[in-house]
Amino acid sequence: MSSKKESTARTLLVALTVSLVASVFVAGSAVALKPVQVENRLLDKQRSILAIAGLGDDLSSAQVKELFNSRIKAHVIDLKTGEYNTSLDPVTFDPLKASKDPKxxxxxxxxxxxxxxxxxxxxxxxYMVEQDGKMESLILPIRGYGLWSTLHGFLAIKPDFNTVVGLGFYQHAETPGLGGEVDNPKWKSLWPGKTLFDDAGKPIVKIVKGGVDPASPDAGHQVDALAGATLTSNGVDRLLQFWLGEQGFGPYLAKLRQQGA
Known part of the structure; x- marks a missing residue:
């Protein structure tokens, strides 16, 4: 073998060895870090739930865990029937993963x-926020497409199952300064106290362009649209109509009203 061919072979061998070592290192790191990533995602979700429930939005990790475990009770429900499912663990069950499984x-x-x-x-x-065994609010996961992305969030409602406690999104990729204003505390402060349904249980909450007229009889279930972000506002409006309707939490909320929670 010529010295040139030998040099090329050695170079390739070194490159292959380095690639294999790097692959093993990256794979090992991913496996080692996975539990941490899962824990962080769970912590972020718990933090969002507590914030939307009005229980604090500037808490340490330890405070989040303690408060969540003491005040929040999770339940898995069948969206079609509105019944509780006791065979699935609400801590480990992943609805988003399930949504991608045809089964x-x-x-x-x-x-x-x-x-x-x-x-x-x-x-x-x-998720139910409880104090001394009594439910203070119910938190529903919601999601839907805006302008550029799917917005993932939570809607918190009072035990009358009609009045908003809070609404917020923990994940989206909407345009900063426009659709991204769904994160603006000022806009989120417009939601508490708004009503979601009419007397027949039909969703009536509405996001309106141009601002809500305080003198209108509909003002109690209307919220100002985001300025300059019509498509994002329409997306939030649509996702609320969906998740409050028959395809979403409609059957579940109807059962709760009948049972008095």
Whole structure:
């Protein structure tokens, strides 16, 4: 073998060895860090739930865990029937993962897919804020497409199952300064106290362009649209109509009203 060929072979061998070592290192790191990533995602979700419930939004990790475990009770529900499911663990069950599994979800098309999510899981997790065994609010996971992204968030409602406690999104990729204003505390402060349903249980909450007229009889279930972000505002409006309707939490909320929680 010529010295040139020998040099090329050695170079390739060194490159291959380095690639293999690097691959093993990266794979090992990913495996080692996975539990930490899972824990951080859970912590972020718990932090968002506590903030939307009005229980604090500037808490340490230890405070989040302690407060969540002492005040929040999670339940898995069947969206189709509105019944509780006791065979699934609300801590480990992942509704978003289930929504991508044809065996655990249903395809949506046309007018039934108001939120533009394509598939809806059969089961999801809801959260009850409790104090001394009494429910103070109910927190529902919501999601839907805005302008550029799917907005993931929570809607907190009072035990009358009609009055908003808070609404917020913990994940989205909307335009900063426009659709991204869904994160603006000023806009989020418009939601508490708004009503969601009419006397027949039909969703009536509405985001309106141009601002809500305080003198209007509809003002109690209307919220100002985001300035300069019509499509994001429309997306939030649609996702609320979807998740409060028959395809979403409608059957569950109807049962709660009948049972008096």
């Amino acid at each position: 655990q979800s249903a395809a949506l098309a046309g007018a039934e897919d108001l939120a533009l999510i394509k598939r809806r899981e059969q089961f999801t997790t809801v």
